[in-house]
Amino acid sequence: MTETVVRKRIEILADTPLARRVTDVIDQVGISGWTVLPVQSGSGRDGQWREERVTGADKSLILSIASEEKAAALVDALAPILTSHGLLLTMWNVEVIRGERF
Amino acid sequence: MTETVVRKRIEILADTPLARRVTDVIDQVGISGWTVLPVQSGSGRDGQWREERVTGADKSLILSIASEEKAAALVDALAPILTSHGLLLTMWNVEVIRGERF
């Protein structure tokens, strides 16, 4: 049985032009890394959108694994811009191997 | 400490041509939104596939955040077509900020 530890997984949906602002905050709170996935389309209160790379109207999904404290720090750091920047944040517990990295 | 609430995150893997059928159901049960991610390849009982956009043989991953009740309603609404449409559905609890949106 390989040993696992519990960490937080945070996923943030952001407009692609704003993704760097989010990853900068992740770096600032001292989390060891992040990964960005492409997104194709969506729908919310503002209606539907489709990826429109030409006009920059596309979104990205940023995922990051962190310890509970760092995750909390990240949430606190992002909370003020969450509404103004239209971010969507979800967070949950995951098991990871080699947990000392995070 | 920013306050968070618990919501369900539902992810559904569907053939791209059928994705709209899934998102229509999400809209119908009154969930506030959804987001579609691209998928590249996979393997299941029917063998392996790779994204083949030309023939429409590609898949999409639809994710949606909803309250427990709405998530249950979505699952009930999708259950009948799950097998016939070859959908794969997973669901788990996540913490979200500004939970009143969902």
Place this chain on the structure above:
Amino acid sequence: MTETVVRKRIEILADTPLARRVTDVIDQVGISGWTVLPVQSGSGRDGQWREERVTGADKSLILSIASEEKAAALVDALAPILTSHGLLLTMWNVEVIRGERF
């Protein structure tokens, strides 16, 4: 109320050229399937990267749903190459419908 059962969801981030090695292991431990998502960019201890398909320096996210035992077998099988191959593995519980498939 549609009935759901609890399974493990395992997600593994790997360099695209190494993804097949991971999916081979998934097949070997007897898990019924897997799905690969594209990844765009990231940052870790080795610095930032962006998808560079020309040089093969891009990553993929492999997700797989499995029973608790098979998930443990997968983790055990991947543990030895996790560091050498630079894999990132997270795992958590999800509810699924038609759980007998997994």
Place this chain on the structure above:
Amino acid sequence: MDTATLQTFTSPVVLFFILGLFAAFVRSDLAIPEALAKGMSLYLMAAIGLKGGVAVAESGVDSTIGSVLLLGVAASFLLPLTAFAILKTLGRLDRTNAGAVAAHYGSVSVVTYVTAVEILELSGMPPAGYMVAVLAAMETPAILSGLLLARGIGGRTSNEQSDMMREVFLNASVVLLLGSFAIGMVAGPSGFAEVSPFFAAGFKGVLCLFLLDMGLIAARRIMSARTLTWRLGLIALALPLVNGMIGVFAGSAIGLEVGSAAAFGVLCASASYIAVPAAMRLALPEADPGIYLTMSLSITFPFNILVNIGLITATAVALAGPIGISP
């Protein structure tokens, strides 16, 4: 036939298709990015549409255009009937799958048509420009026909119904083909001259790369096919043979010149793998794409490209008699 067969196997277009098949069979990791493959298929449709429209603007409308359009619609609607019967009996498919497969064989493959046109032009027998309109007209009746066969009239909610109708009549290929055809007619030869370096000169090269990709996809699909029986494999060879002959005879009968008759034969012989699979996924999600895509894309398509275009051309030439053979 000699000419056409020879043209087939020294044409870079066909050779790239063979390279794709080969690369997939030896399990090379060669792959064309899907965004690009999709883009190339849109380019090919726009180009063929434009070219057809310009040809019609130039030559005016042939007296036979009305009859060949009608013939095309009829073929698209009726060819699925025999296919359905064969697939249910000899092929042992259930009703749903038989209907889905039948729809593919009534409809047409743009790339098969385009490849045939290349080969016919090299052999000095270019089909008429309006055949592009016939191509577009034949895309959809087969879908309706296949659906009727699969589940009779009735069923579905009106919401699904309208989704389906949109998919059938306004699917990307039909809109792009007919739209470009109309643009070609409005712009005419002088308007087309501006864009011809892109749409005409570049055409065969793009077709090479696209067929390379189709070769890869066709071979990979058949190598991982799990639900295909040998019975279905044989049917996927027999249907294009029979439909092609029906088409070339009917085309000659209504008085098409040899190139157009051959092209019409190829349209009947070809099976859709772009528009129809998408429609079937929506309308008959229970049908198995592992059956209909593998048959149309991995067996019928290569058979048409490598063998059947040559046979059909030879038949058209033979039917036209000694006078029909022009260099």
Place this chain on the structure above:
Amino acid sequence: MDTATLQTFTSPVVLFFILGLFAAFVRSDLAIPEALAKGMSLYLMAAIGLKGGVAVAESGVDSTIGSVLLLGVAASFLLPLTAFAILKTLGRLDRTNAGAVAAHYGSVSVVTYVTAVEILELSGMPPAGYMVAVLAAMETPAILSGLLLARGIGGRTSNEQSDMMREVFLNASVVLLLGSFAIGMVAGPSGFAEVSPFFAAGFKGVLCLFLLDMGLIAARRIMSARTLTWRLGLIALALPLVNGMIGVFAGSAIGLEVGSAAAFGVLCASASYIAVPAAMRLALPEADPGIYLTMSLSITFPFNILVNIGLITATAVALAGPIGISP
């Protein structure tokens, strides 16, 4: 005017744009992969930059180039002022949104410019090569101006400030346009000859497919627009009309020949939907893209392509007097 208007509606370039609008309005699923659309927009910028640079290398620098560059920068910086006033009062937008929208109308649309050049060339009135430099110069002053209007001086951390400045002065379009312009000047006509089959001969064809995509995007966006009022819709028609007239008069006044004066009018009339939206997303994330993108892309852009280029050209011709009309 007649000539230009006629050219507009028989040009495949414009017809493909109309096809895109049509396909989206009837809810066809036609779509160009975004990676390809992005690639085409980069191609168009590189090609137009190169062509401009080569033209300048060939013809040398006209005496008016200094004044027209200055005029362009001034227009880009000042046109947002009136736009802002109108958007706040008649348009009832708040300061942030009014500033964001105003920036779009001061800046320019590369594709509108390129389409105008095609139409002007067909009408025998090609603008001077250095107008590409004017195009590049007009991209960014409007961004600064719009930001100042939206939130005055001050605010932001220096980190955000430097992000923003990079976005403004080193955004992809500016770097690619000016870089290709410089390459065109260095390589000159002989160097350009090597690459002209790709960058010159293929140009209009790529523009066709790109405008097909822009038509799809523009129409889909307006169909799902939720935050656009009819007041804003009208302003999105009025601003290009007024700015276009200002531009063509100012251009004629400083002595530009008729093609360049028309081109300058088109630059003033056009609204950015590539560089400025990206900058606004970063600098004014609170502003609503549903307003600024819908106005610039879904209303102003089609209006310019279909109507306003013709009007501006006619005005430029009229201003140039009877001598200015050459076939």
Place this chain on the structure above:
Amino acid sequence: MDTATLQTFTSPVVLFFILGLFAAFVRSDLAIPEALAKGMSLYLMAAIGLKGGVAVAESGVDSTIGSVLLLGVAASFLLPLTAFAILKTLGRLDRTNAGAVAAHYGSVSVVTYVTAVEILELSGMPPAGYMVAVLAAMETPAILSGLLLARGIGGRTSNEQSDMMREVFLNASVVLLLGSFAIGMVAGPSGFAEVSPFFAAGFKGVLCLFLLDMGLIAARRIMSARTLTWRLGLIALALPLVNGMIGVFAGSAIGLEVGSAAAFGVLCASASYIAVPAAMRLALPEADPGIYLTMSLSITFPFNILVNIGLITATAVALAGPIGISP
């Protein structure tokens, strides 16, 4: 040398590469979609393969082709040996990383070769068509050699072994290069004529955009390199210099005409950044891509494009003596 150097810095191809480097260094957000970049690299390989095959079909096989193929395979297999020794001692790399890097320097870069051909053609010294076959032949021996150096014989399961061998001998570049070469030989000049507007006329333009992207990638990679020492940086300059000289001398010695000798020098000087990194990721996952990709792509590649092709050409010309210089 003068001619070649001059050609280097006024060629749009090279200028676009410099633009890419520049844009990345000033941190512009300019980026080519990866699907497109991948597509362009496939296009370039297909085009160069076709061109070589047609040239061989046209000219027949030169008597030297056997010896130059042999020489190429030997160079690819042996050049990693010296590189390995240098990388372990002066470069202070461990065995795994030294073997991985060495493999890159024995193998070749298609785009470096293609750029050299452009420059040689402009200077009136086109290399022979069969050099494309040499290019393909040199891709893989270095991989085997590097692996042997990194971990001796033995190890691995047979499953991994077969994976690896497939990667080595059937990797996308080798299959596409040799496949297109064969198609070019079969189709010959007349078959190629059909597709030459796409594969020949468009070639340099695509190369421009591809090199723009390579410039962006090379510069971004070195800017974020964390594991590269100055020792390794110097070795990444020294190896192409030394290998290039070895190549051009050996090529001249076996009697290649000046263009082919220069091309062979460039092949030896160039380092792979497409086929080999992918193979190393599979075969030596413990090796650090931050080292081998940064060295080959960010240092050696720009050095070859901007400086070393000129040096090698000058050397080839000098070796050929006064008679060798033909316009």
